Amino acid sequence: MASSSFVVTRLTLTDFRNYAALRLDPGPGLVALTGANGAGKTNLIEAVSLLAAGRGLRGALFEDLARQGATRGWAIAAEVASPEGETRLGTQWMPEGDGSSQTRQVVVDGMPQKSPGILSHHMKVIWLTPAMDRLFAGPASDRRRFLDRLVTANDAEHGARVLVFEKLMRERNLLLEDMRPDGVWLSGLEAQMAEAAAAIAAARLHAVQALQNHIKFLLKGSAFPASILSLQGDLEDRLKAMPAVQAEDEYRRLLLESRGLDKAAGRTLSGPHRSDLLVTHEPKSMAAALCSTGEQKALLIGLILAQASSVKEESGAAPVLLLDEVAAHLDRKRRAGLFETLKSLGAQSFMTGTDEALFNGLGKDADFLHVEAGIVTRQ
Amino acid sequence: MRRTTGPEIERLIQVLAKLPGLGPRSARRAALHLIKNREKLLVPLTTAMEDARDKVTICSDCGNVDTSDPCTLCRDPRRDRSIICVVEEVGDLWALERAGAWNGLYHVLGGTLSAVEGIRPEDLSIARLVERAGHEGVKEVVLAVNATVEGQTTAHYIIDRLKDLNVATSKLAHGVPVGGELDYLDEGTLTQAMRARRPF
Numbered sequence: 411m412a413s414s415s416f417v418v419t420r421l422t423l424t425d426f427r428n429y430a431a432l433r434l435d436p437g438p439g440l441v442a443l444t445g446a447n448g449a450g451k452t453n454l455i456e457a458v459s460l461l462a463a464g465r466g467l468r469g470a471l472f473e474d475l476a477r478q479g480a481t482r483g484w485a486i487a488a489e490v491a492s493p494e495g496e497t498r499l500g501t502q503w504m505p506e507g508d509g510s511s512q513t514r515q516v517v518v519d520g521m522p523q524k525s526p527g528i529l530s531h532h533m534k535v536i537w538l539t540p541a542m543d544r545l546f547a548g549p550a551s552d553r554r555r556f557l558d559r560l561v562t563a564n565d566a567e568h569g570a571r572v573l574v575f576e577k578l579m580r581e582r583n584l585l586l587e588d589m590r591p592d593g594v595w596l597s598g599l600e601a602q603m604a605e606a607a608a609a610i611a612a613a614r615l616h617a618v619q620a621l622q623n624h625i626k627f628l629l630k631g632s633a634f635p636a637s638i639l640s641l642q643g644d645l646e647d648r649l650k651a652m653p654a655v656q657a658e659d660e661y662r663r664l665l666l667e668s669r670g671l672d673k674a675a676g677r678t679l680s681g682p683h684r685s686d687l688l689v690t691h692e693p694k695s696m697a698a699a700l701c702s703t704g705e706q707k708a709l710l711i712g713l714i715l716a717q718a719s720s721v722k723e724e725s726g727a728a729p730v731l732l733l734d735e736v737a738a739h740l741d742r743k744r745r746a747g748l749f750e751t752l753k754s755l756g757a758q759s760f761m762t763g764t765d766e767a768l769f770n771g772l773g774k775d776a777d778f779l780h781v782e783a784g785i786v787t788r789q
Numbered sequence: 790m791r792r793t794t795g796p797e798i799e800r801l802i803q804v805l806a807k808l809p810g811l812g813p814r815s816a817r818r819a820a821l822h823l824i825k826n827r828e829k830l831l832v833p834l835t836t837a838m839e840d841a842r843d844k845v846t847i848c849s850d851c852g853n854v855d856t857s858d859p860c861t862l863c864r865d866p867r868r869d870r871s872i873i874c875v876v877e878e879v880g881d882l883w884a885l886e887r888a889g890a891w892n893g894l895y896h897v898l899g900g901t902l903s904a905v906e907g908i909r910p911e912d913l914s915i916a917r918l919v920e921r922a923g924h925e926g927v928k929e930v931v932l933a934v935n936a937t938v939e940g941q942t943t944a945h946y947i948i949d950r951l952k953d954l955n956v957a958t959s960k961l962a963h964g965v966p967v968g969g970e971l972d973y974l975d976e977g978t979l980t981q982a983m984r985a986r987r988p989f
């Protein structure tokens with residue numbers, strides 16, 4: 411059955427976190443997960459987040475995902491409906507003595523895949539967790555990671571480009587530690603760094619531009635404030651003012667000229683690994699970091715919704731949304747506004763909360779699930 | 790742990806387990822298979838391995854492994870001596886030969902530059918390459934290195950070292966996926982990439 415959004419129609423967990431064995435057929439629209447603290451609500455949506463490449467919404471180590479006492483690792487299987495049709499996705503991890511345990515296996519329609527990156531062709535998923543509450547006030551590295559995940563959602567190659575840049579940079583940093591670093595070798599690394607950096611910055615600028623458009627159009631008159639996004643970085647600033655080849659050239663020259671400084675610092679002082687995403691609360695014209703906790707949360711929700719809308723436009727199908735403990739932070743009006751926007755996006759949206767009353771306004775077509783000690787029952 | 794076999798069999802299993810693609814389980818199975826087929830397999834294998842040990846050398850021109858130095862490829866009069874194809878490992882050379890994608894000479898580097906693994910220019914056969922490329926009659930050097938960070942860094946390095954010589958340099962065209970390793974490419978893709986090579 412084809413679907414106009416990405417929808418997890420069946421989820422099967424084996425020895426994953428506090429789930430020994432779970433089989434769940436979630437509804438295609440809004441899904442409310444309620445239950446006491448520690449029941450396993452976040453664990454459940456974490457499993458869904460692992461249907462995308464990466465380490466899931468907690469960024470956990472794969473070994474920590476295995477149910478305590480289980481000896482053979484964990485497995486997640488899912489059936490996903492999308493405009494492409496039905497796809498069976500599977501991912502598993504098994505403990506191994508030989509150190510290869512930071513990789514997991516991915517299976518698509520029964521065929522083992524070389525790398526988890528392939529998942530982005532079959533499933534799009536976006537999440538918002540309480541750990542992201544400090545996104546605006548916290549370190550730039552968190553915003554950069556947020557930004558890069560956002561770019562990757564619509565540009566599957568981006569993640570690989572970032573890894574390539576980081577690898578080149580590590581090589582350069584190591585070489586600079588030499589007494590007399592090999593200049594030819596360094597130039598080779600720097601040429602590739604500049605090429606990767608320009609591509610990374612261009613992809614980021616493109617994604618931020620797209621997101622800004624969706625913020626404008628989706629959040630207008632909504633319960634969530636619009637934000638103004640601004641990307642700052644050596645390459646990003648240059649790309650706004652000059653052609654890409656020139657930006658690349660200038661950055662390469664910058665690397666060449668700052669070898670001494672970088673050597674002294676023990677790291678590469680400029681580049682896309684230092685960029686930052688600056689967010690401003692539009693109605694208040696105030697930097698997001700200076701806004702109240704509640705205002706920051708509302709801004710963040712707005713960003714995530716706009717991101718979902720942007721993914722929907724680019725991929726032709728709304729992504730699955732995982733909203734952990736989001737409803738509890740909103741007053742009734744905003745909550746209703748959130749449900750409304752999720753419905754209009756047509757996104758399958760998993761929302762968690764301890765209190766069932768939070769989801770009163772959801773309406774009859776939502777799926778109400780109760781979680782208790784790793785067992786899920788439909789209300 | 791309790792012994793289940795004599796030390797000779799145990800040692801055979803341990804050595805087999807060091808071969809690429811063989812784990813402890815499959816090594817055990819292979820050892821058993823050899824022992825069971827003593828005349829048909831174990832004896833000819835022993836002889837073949839002794840011959841290999843006694844005769845195989847590394848070609849001092851191109852770095853290929855063969856039983857003669859210079860190797861069969863380097864001595865073949867039908868090959869085009871004006872073009873040299875640079876590969877990382879002997880396995881890549883074999884992949885190109887299997888595909889029949891190249892009729893020139895080869896040069897095996899023996900690895901790629903990697904600061905983190907401590908592999909430096911002097912650890913690779915780069916000086917010898919520069920020497921060969923400077924010989925009269927050499928017109929083009931093709932860099933058929935992997936599309937990995939290490940492969941491309943090595944390519945940049947070599948291009949710089951060759952820039953004062955009177956030779957053209959080129960690299961494999963698209964078709965080699967990013968992060969791709971030659972050894973794993975199918976033969977059609979490899980031939981295609983070689984035909985469509987571009988100046989560096």
Ligand SMILES: Nc1ncnc2c1ncn2[C@@H]1O[C@H](COP(=O)(O)OP(=O)(O)O)[C@@H](O)[C@H]1O
Nearest residue numbers: 427428447448449450451452453475476477478
């Ligand atoms: N690997 C694991 N094996 C078994 N239980 C786990 C594992 N990891 C976490 N848990 C348990 O899961 C519970 C937390 O589940 P979580 O989904 O975060 O709860 P909540 O419903 O509050 O979101 C805790 O009780 C924790 O002990």
Ligand SMILES: [Mg+2]
Nearest residue numbers: 451452453734
């Ligand atoms: Mg939770």
Ligand SMILES: [Zn+2]
Nearest residue numbers: 848851860863
């Ligand atoms: Zn030879």
